[in-house]
Amino acid sequence: MKFKNIKTGNIINVHHRLLPIFKFVIRSDEYVFLNDDLEHWITLNGGKNEKGEGKGQHVLINGSGTIIGGAGGKLNGTTLGGVKTKSKDVAKPKESETIITEPETEPEKEVKPKVPQIPEGKSGDFHSKTANELSENAKTSSQHLQAKNAHAVAANNISRKEFPEIWAHHYEQYKYHEEEYKKTKNEESKKIKEEFKKSEEGKQFTEAKNKYKKQTYQQIKDDFAKNFNLIIENGMGEEKKAQEKWKEYVKLKMSGNLEEANKVYSEYQQFSKKNPLLPKKQYNLNEKNVSSTYMREILGHVDSSFSDMEARGFDIKSAMAKGKVSFAPSPASTKSYGTAWQKDGIGFFAINPTLLKESTLLEIKERSQKRKEKGLPVWTVDERMGDPLRSTIVHEVSHALGLQKNINSPDKLGNTLQKLYDEGKLVGEKPIPEHLKGYYAINYWILHNISEYATTNIKETDAELCAYVTAKNYVTGTLPKELEDHVYELFGKK
Numbered sequence: 001m002k003f004k005n006i007k008t009g010n011i012i013n014v015h016h017r018l019l020p021i022f023k024f025v026i027r028s029d030e031y032v033f034l035n036d037d038l039e040h041w042i043t044l045n046g047g048k049n050e051k052g053e054g055k056g057q058h059v060l061i062n063g064s065g066t067i068i069g070g071a072g073g074k075l076n077g078t079t080l081g082g083v084k085t086k087s088k089d090v091a092k093p094k095e096s097e098t099i100i101t102e103p104e105t106e107p108e109k110e111v112k113p114k115v116p117q118i119p120e121g122k123s124g125d126f127h128s129k130t131a132n133e134l135s136e137n138a139k140t141s142s143q144h145l146q147a148k149n150a151h152a153v154a155a156n157n158i159s160r161k162e163f164p165e166i167w168a169h170h171y172e173q174y175k176y177h178e179e180e181y182k183k184t185k186n187e188e189s190k191k192i193k194e195e196f197k198k199s200e201e202g203k204q205f206t207e208a209k210n211k212y213k214k215q216t217y218q219q220i221k222d223d224f225a226k227n228f229n230l231i232i233e234n235g236m237g238e239e240k241k242a243q244e245k246w247k248e249y250v251k252l253k254m255s256g257n258l259e260e261a262n263k264v265y266s267e268y269q270q271f272s273k274k275n276p277l278l279p280k281k282q283y284n285l286n287e288k289n290v291s292s293t294y295m296r297e298i299l300g301h302v303d304s305s306f307s308d309m310e311a312r313g314f315d316i317k318s319a320m321a322k323g324k325v326s327f328a329p330s331p332a333s334t335k336s337y338g339t340a341w342q343k344d345g346i347g348f349f350a351i352n353p354t355l356l357k358e359s360t361l362l363e364i365k366e367r368s369q370k371r372k373e374k375g376l377p378v379w380t381v382d383e384r385m386g387d388p389l390r391s392t393i394v395h396e397v398s399h400a401l402g403l404q405k406n407i408n409s410p411d412k413l414g415n416t417l418q419k420l421y422d423e424g425k426l427v428g429e430k431p432i433p434e435h436l437k438g439y440y441a442i443n444y445w446i447l448h449n450i451s452e453y454a455t456t457n458i459k460e461t462d463a464e465l466c467a468y469v470t471a472k473n474y475v476t477g478t479l480p481k482e483l484e485d486h487v488y489e490l491f492g493k494k
């Protein structure tokens, strides 16, 4: 691709592959694109023409800068000097875009340098070969990570003295994959975020998120009660004020001002009060801090998950009215993505804000990929559906609602599974091997048709089944109808 410097007349040739870089270097008011005959289209932008003609007009000029066409021919013969050109329209209008991407020559085939191999039988030959193979196929972040680790193993197993070049090669590759891993991981994270934003649920989420960003706790509480019959609890403490009062108290006590210190201490106690219904780590939605912001964002996801289900025929509002279900603004447990518990007749659920991080979502994706590569069944059903947040919300709500005394969903499910098995109706993706009987047969079916986590106990079977059947991508008929009906009953779908 040829470009001409307007001032000097020098012509430079740029390989099309270098164009993306070149575009940042050149100033388009200095260079113009040339076609092979050195004729090129430019856009005149006023300038020297005394009559003021030619303003914004497209003209074709030849290699020596003389206008040979365009502008109705009235400028033909004029030689350009110091005429400013518009940057965007350096080439013929509308064609400029295609010109950039059009290859001038056949792209050269990349010649891969031959990797020196460790002679067979020498220490590290297998590791070296494996690492090189992984390098060749590395595209995703997970593959780059595997390649990176494999090169480290190779370098550790090769004699650096005997094969210094090969050792250096593995070290270089290790560094290379480390960089690529970071890069691809970032790109994948961005993609996850963008994909979610574009989805229907993502749009609903953005709307809900913005709504709950500004509301007071009371407004949020009223909204969820009205729309979904869901109770929203609130943490009572005011962390920041409590900390300030504590510092003040310590200072006063040190200075011997005991009377004043006691007064401040009782104020401290007031600000550090906890809601007895919630776990120790609880957030006050009316406080302005990061934790409260995360909780509001999770509420946005609860809203969009529920709204999305309602749009697909689930009656969340009447389902929640069957019991007392409450959202706890708390991470509850650091070890799990979600937690549910029963207290004072209320079924609580909490979602860990770590699920808001793309890095967590990516970890889940990687874990899922690894299990798939190993031929293992899915760990949790969100791996089938690719919706960890929604899936976790429904999973925990299933516990919170299903374990209410008047509902007892897991017990019902246990009976249904037994009945289906007895009648030979427990069929699905993977049939039960003949040698398995009773409990083992049912467990096998759950493992391969729902998830591994679902085999933990019947409560988890119930929650996993609910997360599965309520998912947007769940195809009706994948599981026996009786199990779908079980979920439809709990979540109010007719």
Ligand SMILES: [Zn+2]
Residues within 6 Å of the ligand: 395, 399, 459, 460, 463
């Ligand atoms: Zn669970």
